[in-house]
Amino acid sequence: xxxxxxxxxxxxxxxxxxxxxxxxxxxxxAYEKVKNNITDEIRTKAKNKLYSIFxxxxxxxxxxx
Numbered sequence: 780x781x782x783x784x785x786x787x788x789x790x791x792x793x794x795x796x797x798x799x800x801x802x803x804x805x806x807x808x809a810y811e812k813v814k815n816n817i818t819d820e821i822r823t824k825a826k827n828k829l830y831s832i833f834x835x836x837x838x839x840x841x842x843x844x
Contacts, residue, residue, distance in 0.1 A: 792798040829836055 789801045790798050
């Protein structure tokens with residue numbers, strides 16, 4: 780997350796297309812790292828938290844989360 784805080788960029792965003800590609804590639808990398816580390820225990824905790832915040836919810840709506 781420090782990547783988003785630092786004012787230094789690998790490729791300046793002022794360069795068209797290429798400037799944003801390093802930002803996008805980092806987002807994809809970070810998403811994959813998080814996605815691959817979500818366990819069934821974490822999913823259960825998240826569902827319990829949803830229930831504690833919103834009460835009843837439709838299980839089918841969050842099936843793919």
